[in-house]
Amino acid sequence: MGGVVAAGHEQTAAAAVEMLNQGGNAFDAAVAGVLASCVAESVLTSLAGGGFLLAHTGVGESVLFDFFSQTPASKALAHPLDFYPIHADFGDAVQEFHIGLGAMAVPGVLKGLVHVHRSLGRLPLKWVVEPAIALARQGVIVNDFFAYVYGLLRPILLATAGSRAIYAPDGELLQAGDRLYMPDFADALERLVSQGEGAFWQDMADQITQTQGGYLTAADFANYQVIERQPLCLDYHGTQLLTNPPPSAGGGLIACSLALLADCRLADHGSPDHLLALSQAMRLTNMARCDGYDARIHQPRVAEEFLSAGHLGKYRAVLGDAIASLSSAITNKLGSTTHLSVIDDDGNAASVTTSNGEGSSYVIPGTGIMVNNMLGEEDLNPHGFHQWPPNQRMSSMMAPTMVLRDGRPYLVLGSGGSNRIRTAILQVISNLVDFDMPLEAAVAAPRIHWENQVFHLEPGFDQAALGPIMGSANPVWWQAQNMFFGGVHAVGVDVNGCLHGAGDSRRRGAVAVAQ
Numbered sequence: 001m002g003g004v005v006a007a008g009h010e011q012t013a014a015a016a017v018e019m020l021n022q023g024g025n026a027f028d029a030a031v032a033g034v035l036a037s038c039v040a041e042s043v044l045t046s047l048a049g050g051g052f053l054l055a056h057t058g059v060g061e062s063v064l065f066d067f068f069s070q071t072p073a074s075k076a077l078a079h080p081l082d083f084y085p086i087h088a089d090f091g092d093a094v095q096e097f098h099i100g101l102g103a104m105a106v107p108g109v110l111k112g113l114v115h116v117h118r119s120l121g122r123l124p125l126k127w128v129v130e131p132a133i134a135l136a137r138q139g140v141i142v143n144d145f146f147a148y149v150y151g152l153l154r155p156i157l158l159a160t161a162g163s164r165a166i167y168a169p170d171g172e173l174l175q176a177g178d179r180l181y182m183p184d185f186a187d188a189l190e191r192l193v194s195q196g197e198g199a200f201w202q203d204m205a206d207q208i209t210q211t212q213g214g215y216l217t218a219a220d221f222a223n224y225q226v227i228e229r230q231p232l233c234l235d236y237h238g239t240q241l242l243t244n245p246p247p248s249a250g251g252g253l254i255a256c257s258l259a260l261l262a263d264c265r266l267a268d269h270g271s272p273d274h275l276l277a278l279s280q281a282m283r284l285t286n287m288a289r290c291d292g293y294d295a296r297i298h299q300p301r302v303a304e305e306f307l308s309a310g311h312l313g314k315y316r317a318v319l320g321d322a323i324a325s326l327s328s329a330i331t332n333k334l335g336s337t338t339h340l341s342v343i344d345d346d347g348n349a350a351s352v353t354t355s356n357g358e359g360s361s362y363v364i365p366g367t368g369i370m371v372n373n374m375l376g377e378e379d380l381n382p383h384g385f386h387q388w389p390p391n392q393r394m395s396s397m398m399a400p401t402m403v404l405r406d407g408r409p410y411l412v413l414g415s416g417g418s419n420r421i422r423t424a425i426l427q428v429i430s431n432l433v434d435f436d437m438p439l440e441a442a443v444a445a446p447r448i449h450w451e452n453q454v455f456h457l458e459p460g461f462d463q464a465a466l467g468p469i470m471g472s473a474n475p476v477w478w479q480a481q482n483m484f485f486g487g488v489h490a491v492g493v494d495v496n497g498c499l500h501g502a503g504d505s506r507r508r509g510a511v512a513v514a515q
Contacts, residue, residue, distance in 0.1 A: 002499070004342070004513050005033065005501065005513075006489035007512075009037065012036045015035070016033030017029065017512040020342075026344040026346075026349055027116055027122075027350055031117045031121060033352075037340065038185065039180070045109070049354055054414075066229055067108035068108055069108055070105060071392050080213060083099075083376065097377065100214075100361070107372055111201065133190060136368070139182075142175065142177065142180055150173050166370075207366075209221070234307070238433075241404075243399050247393055249293065251399040257285045258429065261426075266434050275461065276469040284319055297395050339351075339353045339413075339415055339489045344514075351413065353414045357372045360372060399422060403429060410492055420449050423486075424485060427445070428490060439492050444504075447486070459477070488502075489503050489504055490502050499513070
């Protein structure tokens, strides 16, 4: 079957395309690609992480598979809590993360991939896991981007013997050009096929809950379920947006920014007028979010209320005033997340985003699988660490997204990048829909990010010309494009009806086309 894949690593994309070449569909490709990413991009994702897959079938049905992390059911501890901070230094920004056994939330990626494959896949699971098994045994060459990420995550990757065995087998972190091997992960995938998901899941649960210093219990694993949700929908300039609904926050915030931009007459791309409208839409989305969106994220109809004309009306007025006022003067974080987008010739499309946080450093013995640190992610715990509500699906900025024209996928995209996920996706959508950019240019174009009165800008903009639109914000002019601004891996259909894709160079993205 023909199709196109965009992903965070060439081996991830190759595994996905191999499924298409064997007659599988977009969902077989997505599952195989994510499994391969657990090797090639293993510092960004894991079978013990969390994620979402947005599916659109060739017969026009759409569903969001939520397999993100769940908070533990209890905060009772039998042993002292293992939970401590580390710091990642980007050069232009520093971010603190917390790791250890106490940072682990209930994982969902394993269950999610099996659920999606069982629901929508076409090929046998044995075929779908084979590329990842081969990659884990043969090893993958560490490229310069992942060597950079290894350096950022050095305190995590060296914190436990299990992690050091994978990423520093000779005592020092692997460098660009070295080969990463994960034979235990290959063995684990073979057990998944031979024993089935239930036995594999139980083995994971037993290993994790026998550790001392975390919250997770056997009941947390026994009660975890993949949830199928209706995607959040929004009409935007003649297209229909499908994205991640509550209780995740990212999709609603993207929809909010697009709803605000819909009333703006956007000037030339990258001009002061354009960036003024874009930055103010980002700023006002942050303000609108403070109206209790996060606090009500698990309540019914929260998205409808948040995006209602009544709620957004006051922000539209403020946006108009801000643009008028500022235009009269015109003469930081890692986000260990990865994304894969795929469309096949039958019109099936999958947009899947997965994350391990930065990883807790705990590797499940005999599996090569590092468990997430979602309870140690500041972005996911806005009320403070250990203040999470028990037994609740965690909110996330991850927002696998599709843009449809005439009911068919025109653009399939998503991103990693923590709080920058929503602004990265927003800008790529606007670049395509509002400025009619080619897909590759839309992904490669310089980006901005506005948050907490800090205005981050990638190189490519005129600093002198943009100075007057900053207002009271503190500008941060980055010296080079960086993974801080996300990693949008996108596929789509061009004006001639041909499938094409773009991998974001900020995260060494790759594209593969089925033959």
